[in-house]
Amino acid sequence: MKAVIYARFSSDLQREESIEAQVRACSDYISNKKWVLSDTYIDRAMSARSDQRPEFQRMIADAKQRKFDFIVIHKLDRFSRDRYDHAFYKRELKLAGVRLISVLENLDDSPESVVLESVLEGFSEYYSRNLGREVMKGLKENALxxxxxxxxxxxxxxxxxxxxxxxxxxxxxxxxxxxxxxxxxxxxxxxxxxxxxxxxxxxxxxxxxxxxxxxxxxxxxxxxxxxxxxxxxxxxxxxxxxxxxxxxxxxxxxxxxxxxxxxxxxxxxxxxxxxxxxxxxHRAKEPYLLSGILFCGKCDSAMVGSSRGNPRTPTETTKKYYQCNRKGRTRECDCQAVNRDVIEGVVLTHLEKIADSKTINDISAWVSENVKLYKKTSADKLKEIKKELSAVSRDVEKLLDKIIDGLDSEAARQRLAGLEARKLHLEVQVTDLQVFTETTTGANKAEIKKYLSQLKKIKSLSREQQAAVIKQFVSRIEYYPPDGDGGDPVRSCKITTRLDSLLAGCEDRERHTPAFLSFLTSSCSVSMSFV
Ligand SMILES: [Zn+2]
Missing domain, CATH: 3.90.1750.20 (Putative Large Serine Recombinase; Chain B, Domain 2)
Known part of the structure; x- marks a missing residue:
């Protein structure tokens, strides 16, 4: 996982953390999470009320190119103070698959949201694609x-x-x-x-x-x-x-x-x-299904696809591999390359096995039930938050009026800063809940079942389709080569799927059927050995 830091030092408030302190707090957070810090964006003497901040814009542009997974900020008010900008950029980031993390505020306060997000992220993509297909059926009449x-x-x-x-x-x-x-x-x-x-x-x-x-x-x-x-x-x-x-x-x-x-x-x-x-x-283009999610178990570098033999004249003897990127570049890692078809076969078999029809049925029921429940509480929560938001906004306006009328004290300034921070926090929650409601449209049992059923028939799909399904379900694979020094002769890999967090959120185990529980257990970070 790659993360970047965004820090801002403004001229409009007297007391605030220095850039150095912000960056230090963020990089501590990143190293705790074991993420890789790939860039730092700093705007000096810029107000968060405007989005005309050069480093901020560079970061948004990089985010759209998916150069990183997380943006870490010290406090939410570093990111944006304008309600519209905030919602707008948050949505842009969401579409780019980039998450905004604040070191001081906890954005995800409910465990359910984390759990459901893991399934729904893939599902919403699948659903919109599928909806397109339904619409096409209607259009076909004309096209005929x-x-x-x-x-x-x-x-x-x-x-x-x-x-x-x-x-x-x-x-x-x-x-x-x-x-x-x-x-x-x-x-x-x-x-x-x-x-x-x-x-x-x-x-x-x-x-x-x-x-x-x-x-x-x-x-x-x-x-x-x-x-x-x-x-x-x-x-x-x-x-x-x-x-x-x-x-x-x-x-x-x-x-x-x-x-x-x-x-x-x-x-x-x-x-x-x-x-x-x-x-x-050109080199014949054949996708490496695990590009981007396969990592070397020895040094944690990405493993990249490569072929031996002459790629210009592909023959049966042209062997395709995944190789540790560090080994390929600097020889600092001694991880052996792994045959492409072998490791892909292990992953496909795993995905096929974790989803038999009984478990798919149970898990679809569970997810749709929770979506319904969570949607209902979201709607209530949204009402509550909006109510508080308008109250806070009124307070801000009133206080500003007083300041304009001549009231100028340290206490008033601090009170204003406090109110504005609260306001921003509420606005973020509103955006979160709205995005959630949008992305869960259509998450009923039958649709989720269809979505999960892709796993069952994964081996009969084309390579391109397989790549798409793997991208939706698998978050990470670590490959462990056999130990050369007379140690463990078996190579293995550890597969982490997006469904893993379902297990984490599944505290009330009594409520679930044995088939469902075994699905959760089997899909949770399994290690597989192969010869
Ligand atoms: Zn390596």
Whole structure:
């Protein structure tokens, strides 16, 4: 876990902790937690009322790039004093998966919130993705009619009065030429030059540029297959993430839905050729499922994926490994590399085993029951906090009026600082509760069950899907190599899943069924040995 420190020294209050004292308190906190301090952001003589603080902005930008997991501050008022800013940045951090920790204030006062968060964090992501799929089912009705869905139609097609695609004969000639030329070995440069010198233009008379040739060659529509919803999914904030592609079951594909310009055979040949060219220049991309969560048991460095053999010409003998990063860089660790397929197999088997249907049923019931309970108490609590918040705000206003009228004493200043700190604390709680309510929408038994059921069939998923499920459920894996000096010849790993904290929060054990308890126990940081 990586943490950063944010410290601020303002000019608007007389008594406050020095930057050095703030940083010292924060770094003590970080080393106690055994986190890694990766950066320190300090704004001097800046007021927290404004978000125009250079270091603060740099930190938010780094947080969005997920450069760290935690921001540690000495007191909440270091972070922000503006209610809107505070809620806004807290939400931004939440979306980036970064948590704000105050050394002096305890943000998470209820154990349930910690417990539920562990399941719900993954669940809310899963749920919004799944909801998208439900919406798609409705859209499919329209898409089944294979109508143009907006934007400029691809080269070779026009849109008819009924909204369906019709072939533009002049442009279709260009499309056929592009495929034929590409298959006979012409490069993009010479194809573009030929089109231009022969006066073949694209939509609206534009020149067909070299870089649009790739998109044309990849467009499955030319084979007569209507493809819809190929673009990437949006995240919780509604932004598109360019790096993640939609999975195949979310894409609507209707064969023969539009008039074909080229045959499937030609299209497939072009795709094969493109694939071959690609693997010649780039390393074939195969995800390492445990990247980012696998650590060396000897030195605690991350273990990174690497392959031996020639990656340019991958063969059966190209071996894939995870290797201790410290060993790879400085040779300071003697941890042996571990075969990728072996350790991934151990993790997949573990995930598959911890979730049989009986336990999934029990755990879904438990989580949904607690979400309901917690939501109800949250709503009550929210009302209470809002009430206190408006009372405190009124007091602040009154005191400010008095200060404006000439009251200026140390006591008044201290009282104001106290009230403002209380106000901020309440505002943070309001944000927390609102975020919780938002992220638990749809957390009913059936949905949670579906979410957990992914574990059961994990071995039948594609590697990309497996990577996504592992990311949701596993928080950390430590690998222990066999001891070379005649010690323990067995290698092992310790798997920590996100469900572990369920056990910690599960104080009232009497209430749970044996199957549920055994699920909790088995999912809690197990060590597995393998040869
Ligand atoms: Zn190591």
């Amino acid at each position: 009619q294979c109508k143009h869905t907006g934007g400029v139609p691809p080269l070779g097609y026009d849109v008819g009065a009924d909204g369906k695609y019709i072939i533009n004969d002049r442009e279709a000639v260009a499309v056929r030429y592009i495929f034929e030329a590409y298959l006979s070995g012409d490069g993009y440069d010479s194809i573009a030059r030929w089109l231009s010198t022969n006066g073949i233009r694209g939509k609206r008379g534009s020149v067909i540029a070299k870089n649009s040739l790739h998109d044309i060659l990849c467009n499955e529509k030319y084979t007569g297959t209507f493809v819809y919803n190929r673009s990437t999914a949006k995240d919780a904030a509604g932004r598109r993430n360019g790096h993640s592609n939609k999975s195949n079951d979310e894409i609507i594909r209707i064969e023969g839905g539009i008039p074909a310009i080229i045959t499937k055979e030609i299209y497939n040949k072009a795709m094969d050729k493109m694939q071959k060219n690609k693997s010649g220049t």
